Amino acid sequence: MTDELIVNKNGAPPPLEPLIYDLGAPGRTGAILPKPDVPEADLPADLLRDDLDLPEVSEMDVVRHFLRLSQFNYAIDKGFYPLGSCTMKYNPKLNEDMARLPGFALAHPLQDPSTVQGALALMYQLQEWLAAISGLEAVSLQPAAGAQGEFAGILMIRAYHLANGEAHRTKIIVPDSAHGTNPATTAMTGLEVVEIPSDANGDVDLDKLREVCGEDVAGMMITVPNTLGVFERHIQDIVDIIHGCGGLMYMDGANMNAMLGIAKPGDLGFDVMHYNLHKTFSTPHGGGGPGSGPVAVGDKLLPFLPGPIVTIVDEGDEGEPPLYGLTMPEQSIGALKAFWGNFGMLVRAFTYISINGANGLRAVTDHAVLNANYIRSRLQGTYPMPFERICGHEFVCEGHFKDADGIHALDISKRLMDYGFHPPTNYFPLIVPEALLIEPTETETKEACDAFVEAMLAIAKEAKESPDVLHEAPHVTPVKRVDDVRAAKDLILCCRVIPDWDAEAAK
Amino acid sequence: MTYIPHTDADRKAMLEAIGVDSLDDLFDAVPADLRFPELDLPPGLSEMETAWELNGLASANVAANDFALFLGAGAYNHFIPSVVNHILLRGEFYTAYTPYQPELSQGTLQAIFEYQSMMCALTGMEVANASHYDGATSLAEAVIVANAHFRGKRSKIILSPGVNPQYRAVVRTYHQGNDLKFVGDKGSATVPDLVDMLDDDTAMLVVSYPNFFGQIDDLAGLAKSVHDAGALLCMVVDPIALGLFKSPGELGADIVVGEGQPLGIPLSFGGPYLGFFATREKFVRKIAGRIVGETVDADGRRAYVMTLRPREQDIRREKATSNICTNQGLMALAACVYMSVMGKHGLRRAAELCYHKAHYAAQQIDALEGYSVDMSQPFFKEFVVTCPEPVAAINDVLLEHWGIIGGYDLSKDYPARENQMLLAVTEMNTKDEIDTLVEALRSAPDDIANHAHHHHHHS
Numbered sequence A: 001m002t003d004e005l006i007v008n009k010n011g012a013p014p015p016l017e018p019l020i021y022d023l024g025a026p027g028r029t030g031a032i033l034p035k036p037d038v039p040e041a042d043l044p045a046d047l048l049r050d051d052l053d054l055p056e057v058s059e060m061d062v063v064r065h066f067l068r069l070s071q072f073n074y075a076i077d078k079g080f081y082p083l084g085s086c087t088m089k090y091n092p093k094l095n096e097d098m099a100r101l102p103g104f105a106l107a108h109p110l111q112d113p114s115t116v117q118g119a120l121a122l123m124y125q126l127q128e129w130l131a132a133i134s135g136l137e138a139v140s141l142q143p144a145a146g147a148q149g150e151f152a153g154i155l156m157i158r159a160y161h162l163a164n165g166e167a168h169r170t171k172i173i174v175p176d177s178a179h180g181t182n183p184a185t186t187a188m189t190g191l192e193v194v195e196i197p198s199d200a201n202g203d204v205d206l207d208k209l210r211e212v213c214g215e216d217v218a219g220m221m222i223t224v225p226n227t228l229g230v231f232e233r234h235i236q237d238i239v240d241i242i243h244g245c246g247g248l249m250y251m252d253g254a255n256m257n258a259m260l261g262i263a264k265p266g267d268l269g270f271d272v273m274h275y276n277l278h279k280t281f282s283t284p285h286g287g288g289g290p291g292s293g294p295v296a297v298g299d300k301l302l303p304f305l306p307g308p309i310v311t312i313v314d315e316g317d318e319g320e321p322p323l324y325g326l327t328m329p330e331q332s333i334g335a336l337k338a339f340w341g342n343f344g345m346l347v348r349a350f351t352y353i354s355i356n357g358a359n360g361l362r363a364v365t366d367h368a369v370l371n372a373n374y375i376r377s378r379l380q381g382t383y384p385m386p387f388e389r390i391c392g393h394e395f396v397c398e399g400h401f402k403d404a405d406g407i408h409a410l411d412i413s414k415r416l417m418d419y420g421f422h423p424p425t426n427y428f429p430l431i432v433p434e435a436l437l438i439e440p441t442e443t444e445t446k447e448a449c450d451a452f453v454e455a456m457l458a459i460a461k462e463a464k465e466s467p468d469v470l471h472e473a474p475h476v477t478p479v480k481r482v483d484d485v486r487a488a489k490d491l492i493l494c495c496r497v498i499p500d501w502d503a504e505a506a507k
Numbered sequence B: 001m002t003y004i005p006h007t008d009a010d011r012k013a014m015l016e017a018i019g020v021d022s023l024d025d026l027f028d029a030v031p032a033d034l035r036f037p038e039l040d041l042p043p044g045l046s047e048m049e050t051a052w053e054l055n056g057l058a059s060a061n062v063a064a065n066d067f068a069l070f071l072g073a074g075a076y077n078h079f080i081p082s083v084v085n086h087i088l089l090r091g092e093f094y095t096a097y098t099p100y101q102p103e104l105s106q107g108t109l110q111a112i113f114e115y116q117s118m119m120c121a122l123t124g125m126e127v128a129n130a131s132h133y134d135g136a137t138s139l140a141e142a143v144i145v146a147n148a149h150f151r152g153k154r155s156k157i158i159l160s161p162g163v164n165p166q167y168r169a170v171v172r173t174y175h176q177g178n179d180l181k182f183v184g185d186k187g188s189a190t191v192p193d194l195v196d197m198l199d200d201d202t203a204m205l206v207v208s209y210p211n212f213f214g215q216i217d218d219l220a221g222l223a224k225s226v227h228d229a230g231a232l233l234c235m236v237v238d239p240i241a242l243g244l245f246k247s248p249g250e251l252g253a254d255i256v257v258g259e260g261q262p263l264g265i266p267l268s269f270g271g272p273y274l275g276f277f278a279t280r281e282k283f284v285r286k287i288a289g290r291i292v293g294e295t296v297d298a299d300g301r302r303a304y305v306m307t308l309r310p311r312e313q314d315i316r317r318e319k320a321t322s323n324i325c326t327n328q329g330l331m332a333l334a335a336c337v338y339m340s341v342m343g344k345h346g347l348r349r350a351a352e353l354c355y356h357k358a359h360y361a362a363q364q365i366d367a368l369e370g371y372s373v374d375m376s377q378p379f380f381k382e383f384v385v386t387c388p389e390p391v392a393a394i395n396d397v398l399l400e401h402w403g404i405i406g407g408y409d410l411s412k413d414y415p416a417r418e419n420q421m422l423l424a425v426t427e428m429n430t431k432d433e434i435d436t437l438v439e440a441l442r443s444a445p446d447d448i449a450n451h452a453h454h455h456h457h458h459s
Helices: A059-070 A093-099 A117-134 A146-163 A181-188 A206-212 A235-244 A299-304 A343-379 A409-418 A446-465 A467-471 A484-489 A501-506 B008-018 B023-027 B047-059 B082-088 B106-123 B135-149 B165-174 B191-196 B222-228 B281-286 B313-319 B329-366 B391-402 B431-458
Strands: A138-140 A171-175 A192-196 A217-223 A248-253 A272-275 A295-297 A309-314 A323-327 A395-398 A435-438 B156-159 B181-183 B202-209 B232-237 B255-259 B275-279 B292-296 B302-306 B382-386 B420-424
Touching: A059 B082, A059 B106, A059 B329, A093 A343, A093 B047, A117 A138, A117 A272, A117 A295, A117 A309, A117 A323, A117 A343, A117 B047, A138 A309, A146 A181, A146 A217, A146 A248, A146 A272, A146 A295, A146 A299, A171 A181, A171 A206, A181 A192, A181 A217, A181 B313, A192 A206, A206 A235, A217 A235, A235 A248, A295 A299, A343 A395, A343 A435, A343 A446, A343 B008, A343 B023, A343 B047, A409 A435, A409 A446, A409 A467, A446 A467, A446 B008, A484 B292, A484 B302, B008 B023, B082 B329, B106 B275, B106 B292, B106 B302, B106 B329, B135 B165, B135 B202, B135 B232, B135 B255, B135 B275, B135 B281, B156 B165, B165 B181, B191 B202, B191 B222, B202 B222, B222 B232, B275 B281, B329 B382, B329 B420, B329 B431, B391 B420, B391 B431
Parallel strands: A171 A192, A171 A217, A217 A248, A248 A272, B156 B181, B156 B202, B202 B232, B232 B255
Antiparallel strands: A138 A295, A272 A295, A309 A323, A395 A435, B255 B275, B292 B302, B382 B420
């Protein structure tokens, strides 16, 4: 091969992997398709496109290209992934096999319900299980991700107040520690965000909460345990204050991995919540989805659930299974997506809950919280922490040191890569300076937790003794620090030349 | 314990390090009277018992592995080369998070960049995002873009009745909290009728290509009319059809959305699918969702990174136009692998197979007594059959007597379309299946009559 593969003309090192478009040759094709077994129809020449600019590669080109790309990724299957608020637990292989069973994978969503009773039975059972875990009345599996679950929840709160003739309730209270989706969701529904501060212990400031509560409050969104990783100590006061002024309580279920069998949101007084099946119930994150964000509601919001949901339409005779069907709730906010939800994710979550059962789920939370507190205890004294108290399944520390000027959370994160770890979530929650949000999950061994702690301690030492090692990190990853400023300034979002259609038309 | 690796010794050592006596002590902050409730769930099962149960549920479904499927209406049984699933099962891809740390995510990032590039090539648009949840929510997001583009000053969205009814329902769900008006789709408006509705309050006009009935409407001149009114043109497209037909870019679209499920993603009872979203570069800062851009690393090596991040919810919070974060990343990878292995020639071939088989089926069915097929306009892989009996009754016969999953009953969404069935024929339907379908339809009226007679005798 030529020198070009080692150094480009401008002296820059070569790309890790060519683009798929730069592989292959004109006329080559990967797919093996049959000839038509029917008489060929005339194609409408004036409606056809001239060219289709897709790659021309063999099947093996495709396999090698994507396999090589995969090797540039970090993943749970490769190592410890303590990304706070994302719950990067092990994704059991059984889940993948079950979602690919032909009876599930090849069922069309618009088939007559009588022909898909297995799929509907699974969905019905999952609705019941998620309702049981939440302590709420009913569940819709439709939302495609947590953000869509939030959207559904706030739309339901809005619809509830409208149905009660209280259109003046337009405010949703959101703590300053909230996920960005909470305010963004509120804005999407046309309601208004009121942000309230947290106190010095990481709890909602109750006095400030009382100040903003009035007749215009539609509800409040809060994460339990909160995004700082701690259980609100005044959760019941918060619920009482909001209910007292006529609002409803929304629970962001992103942190349910700290709640299984510990407390039911319904018991705590919540009216509506969403789950993230891709966090709590082990469905894979997929490099950015698909997720699944079922919503659970109490009796007030029952008629407003997004639909359709699965119901029993005929109990059946004794010994016979019931007949399941798809039903639109009476005053539903409507459909959030086509069809019934990210069904493949529902199969995976169902599999996971079946394997675990009640005791297993409780053990999940026990050990997620154990691992988080263990790492927290070991890092205490080395890394500043905004408050010292028992945490849930994650905790936040600060990625800066009094005696190491110029070291930021980002430097620590990048240096962790050199030690073979994915960094924690950084710069969230926004209210903690240089935040590092660490969530180990229950599937990591004590040895893995220890190895991570040792790396964090070593980096803290390096921060003071050889800060440049941190500034220049990472050193061993496929690429060095990536220039995101340049990416945003000189936008290159597509590697093909798209015709100038206006000019073409003018010709 | 399931997937939990801790030994008794581990637990003891860890609790000691924390300074508490038991696991229960970790939850003191939870109100005591509500702490540790019973969960009403069955006891946990072993892996094999779980697999048995799931196998039982899966085999209780009728599915395209054992039955001939002629049902489409937004979800399609297309060929999926084996390589697609093998790549999806790489743990490096499917157990990774969203690529926030580019140094550890170049695989996902380059694959998304390639996906974006292929979607641009397919649609004739200049930019594409990393996906939305499905075709319906992509359309809802397109409406958000139109609304943002006109800063709320144009309040009318014209929807063709030929846009998938579920998509139109989802768009209304998304926009119930704002002042947009959706018009055009309650009757049987044609494209020229929709053009007549354009005015200076119109933000966007939405058509489907092909439309929900499988037909290719005459869209020549549409873009000019829409643009002359100062509005945007959005096209909802079938990506397989774009293997054959002119690109929406060539037809003058401003935003192109659609369901990417046909691009290598199984039916899976309705999800997870792939909402694709492509547009012209001038709108890029207004669109939602993740976008990957090319850049360099500290050594000047080509690298990829999520870009234009300040549009997104985690930074912009209540000023973000959408709350989307997790999208359908792995499904975008599936589409990327699919479009790579099918390539320039394979996608065209698959589209041609659909076209030929659908036209063969349509002609055979149109020749049957009592049936007629609307062939007044060019069509791709779906077409409307007017039947001599209600669609539900015919479908019962097809399933029970012939092992065929029949077409979509259009009267569910369009009351005027009584006895009209939307049939989908793809490259997966063999000539034998089509001939069997034709035979089944031929005898269906008699079967229905006999069935009724039979029931009459026994009642």
